[in-house]
Amino acid sequence: MTPEKPRLHVLLAGPRGFCAGVDRAIRIVEEALKRHGAPVYVRHEIVHNRFVVEGLERQGAIFVEELSEVPDDGQPVVFSAHGVPKSVPAEATSREMYFLDATCPLVSKVHREAERHNARGRHLLLIGHAGHPEVVGTMGQLAEGEMTLVEDAAAALSVTPPAGAALAYTTQTTLSVDDTAEIVAILRARFPGIAEPAKESICYATTNRQAAVKSVAARSDLVIVVGAPNSSNSVRLREVAERAGAPRAVMVQRGAELDPALADGCATVGITAGASAPEVLVQEVVDRLRERFAVTTEEVTVAVEDVTFRLPRMRAVA
Structure with a gap:
């Protein structure tokens, strides 16, 4: 028994x-494969999930880390949902590549906000994790030195922005809500005039x-x-x-x-x-x-x- x-x-x-951004990114690759046939090149994992990536590979997607790995064969290149530095579409344009940007619109919103703060003369503090593709992409929207990464509360307590600079902050979209609130509270206390995002950056x-x-x-x-x-x-x-x-x-x-x-x-x-x-x-x-x-x-x-x-x-x- x-x-x-x-x-x-x-x-x-x-x-x-x-989420909607992930769904959109995957559909972009699938639609590009449907319209243009294999291969479709994708810079970086389209989203961070091996099941999804392997499923797209079976349909004919080829994943690369850099555009230097993509041949000049006229096939589409897709940028991942995490976003890319400005240097990436610039390189694709210089090589006359046909590229599709699958950056999540909520990440793109953070990019545009970074540009607006920069245009107003503010130094940007980006709350996020070093090396994450989204952070690499966001920091790559501005010239080197125009943005400082703040990874945690300890960094918020010790960060030293350029002397006399007006400040603003924004965040990676996928952070812990509670951890980020602690970091923001520290930054506000240290820099009372710091400009805040027009809308919550965590998606x-x-x-x-x-x-x-x-x-x-x-x-x-x-x-x-x-x-x-x-x-x-x-x-x-x-x-x-x-x-x-x-x-x-x-x-x-x-x-x-x-x-x-x-x-x-x-x-x-x-x-x-x-x-x-x-x-x-x-x-x-x-x-x-x-x-x-x-x-x-x-x-x-x-x-x-x-x-x-x-x-x-x-x-x-x-």
């Missing part, structure tokens, strides 16, 4: 998974997903975040879950990576997904848990998202 599986209640955080999707994971973390013995280790918003979700009361939070990229025994002794498990992780991967994790447990599920929704972004105009096919 097969022993009865232990019961496990799964809380599915909502919103979770794909709606990041804010909503962090609020959602907080709502399930407080009720969960374990939180599972579906996402990639190089995905900033996914890493932040795991951190937020732990701070919000989950005794343990782990991140996996696929259901197969999850050891369901991690949930032994748990009554309730929360699951969420980063903004670049498709829903099919969440279902993989639920199915993996079902192998060991009698699972019941509950949707815990804190916001409903209806944001969509239009695709850029594409060259007509001859």
Whole structure:
């Protein structure tokens, strides 16, 4: 006789998974492949998710790190959702490449704001993580020395802007809302006249997903975040879950990576997904848990998202 599986209640955080910027970026690559055929070159991972990248590779996308890897064959080149320094489209233009910019419009908004502050003579403090593609792209909107990166509260306490400069700040779109609030408070206290973003720079999707994971973390013995280790918003979700009361939070990229025994002794498990992780991967994790447990599920929704972004105009096919 097969022993009865232990019961496990799964809380599915909502919103979770794909945001409008990620969806738009993926559709740009797919539409370019449909119109122009393979290959379509993509500079950097279009979004930080191997499942998505490998799916596009099977359709004929070729991912490169730099434009120097792209041959002059007339095929489209797509810039990733994270945004690129101005030097990248400049290089593409000089080589007469046909390129499509899949930068998330909310990241582009940060770029334009950086330019506006710069035009008004302000030195910009960018709150973000060194080396992240979005930060590299944002810093590359201005000349070297016109922007200073502030990574954390300690950096906010010690940063030394150019003497006498008027200041402004902006942020990477995928940061921890709580951590960023602490950094901003320090900057405001140190530099009372610092100009603020016209609108919150952390994007709606990041804010909503962090609020959602907080709502399930407080009720969960374990939180599972579906996402990639190089995905900033996914890493932040795991951190937020732990701070919000989950005794343990782990991140996996696929259901197969999850050891369901991690949930032994748990009554309730929360699951969420980063903004670049498709829903099919969440279902993989639920199915993996079902192998060991009698699972019941509950949707815990804190916001409903209806944001969509239009695709850029594409060259007509001859």
